[in-house]
Amino acid sequence: KQEVTQIPAALSVPEGENLVLNCSFTDSAIYNLQWFRQDPGKGLTSLLLIQSSQREQTSGRLNASLDKSSGRSTLYIAASQPGDSATYLCAVDYTGGFKTIFGAGTRLFVKA
Amino acid sequence: DTEVTQTPKHLVMGMTNKKSLKCEQHMGHRAMYWYKQKAKKPPELMFVYSYEKLSINESVPSRFSPECPNSSLLNLHLHALQPEDSALYLCASSQDTMRTEAFFGQGTRLTVV
Numbered sequence: 001k002q003e004v005t006q007i008p009a010a011l012s013v014p015e016g017e018n019l020v021l022n023c024s025f026t027d028s029a030i031y032n033l034q035w036f037r038q039d040p041g042k043g044l045t046s047l048l049l050i051q052s053s054q055r056e057q058t059s060g061r062l063n064a065s066l067d068k069s070s071g072r073s074t075l076y077i078a079a080s081q082p083g084d085s086a087t088y089l090c091a092v093d094y095t096g097g098f099k100t101i102f103g104a105g106t107r108l109f110v111k112a
Numbered sequence: 113d114t115e116v117t118q119t120p121k122h123l124v125m126g127m128t129n130k131k132s133l134k135c136e137q138h139m140g141h142r143a144m145y146w147y148k149q150k151a152k153k154p155p156e157l158m159f160v161y162s163y164e165k166l167s168i169n170e171s172v173p174s175r176f177s178p179e180c181p182n183s184s185l186l187n188l189h190l191h192a193l194q195p196e197d198s199a200l201y202l203c204a205s206s207q208d209t210m211r212t213e214a215f216f217g218q219g220t221r222l223t224v225v
Contacts, residue, residue: 043118043202044155044216079125089154091205100214102154 002027004092006103013080014111021075021106023090029067031093035075037066038087038105048075048087080110115139118171118217126225127220133220135186136202144186146178147202155202161186162209164205169199193224 003026013019023033032051036044048064050073054067063076073090087105094101105112116137125131132166135144142163147155161169175197177189186203203217 036216041200041219041221043218043220044204045216049213073182100157102156104154 001101002092002094002101003017004101004103006090006106008086009104010104012109012111015080015082017080018076018078019080021077021088021101021108021110023073023075023092023103025071025073025092025101027094028071029095030068031095033064033066033073033093034061034091035073035090036091038089041085044089047088072082077108080108082110082112084108095102116203116215116217118201118206118220120220121218122168122223124223124225125190125193127195129193130178130189130191132190133188133203135188135217137185137202137205137215138184139205139207139215140183142183142206142208143178143206145204145206145214146186146188147204147216149200149202150201154176160189160209179211190222193222195224198223 005024007022032054034049035047038044050057050066061078087107089105092101092104092110121132142218144161146158148158149155157170158172159178164180178188200219200221202219204214206212206214
């Protein structure tokens with residue numbers, strides 16, 4: 001069964017801290033993996049997309065890595081700010097029949 | 113313009129009502145999606161349209177009826193819903209179904225009373 005797991009489920013850190021969010025998936029046959037941010041009651045904002053042939057992508061203070069062989073991706077947030085508080089979701093696009101599977105998300109709270 | 117626009121933002125409807133959710137994008141994307149999201153849960157795929165044709169229906173009850181009038185618009189027609197259908201309904205689009213970057217709208221918060 002194709003599954004996506006995110007750890008931790010929730011995280012509270014002081015402002016300025018660097019942090020890592022984890023995403024693991026059970027099947028390495030993927031097209032890509034995408035990280036999203038979701039504010040309460042809102043839609044999803046795309047942060048980074050990593051194609052299956054890539055190892056990492058960077059955007060500003062965000063860096064996402066992908067290791068297909070181990071079925072893992074990490075989202076690194078540098079110098080966290082209170083405005084980073086949100087739920088972060090990873091979504092894996094599996095090959096063979098078109099299926100996007102979302103993780104349950106990590107709820108991040110950055111304290112000022 | 114990387115925007116997906118959904119209307120209305122909020123909708124309250126009775127179980128005997130008929131209503132529609134609308135989604136629009138002007139990025140030239142040829143794949144459009146409907147997702148349902150319950151509180152504190154990840155989005156669940158409902159329907160996928162590729163080049164204006166329905167390509168995926170994830171066993172969604174017939175009280176939900178999607179429609180893609182043209183390449184920029186996606187509708188979700190609602191009829192005889194149940195209170196458990198209350199959720200955030202999200203529309204998304206991507207360049208094609210080969211899973212390029214997906215862009216989401218802000219969602220419609222639906223409450224069925």
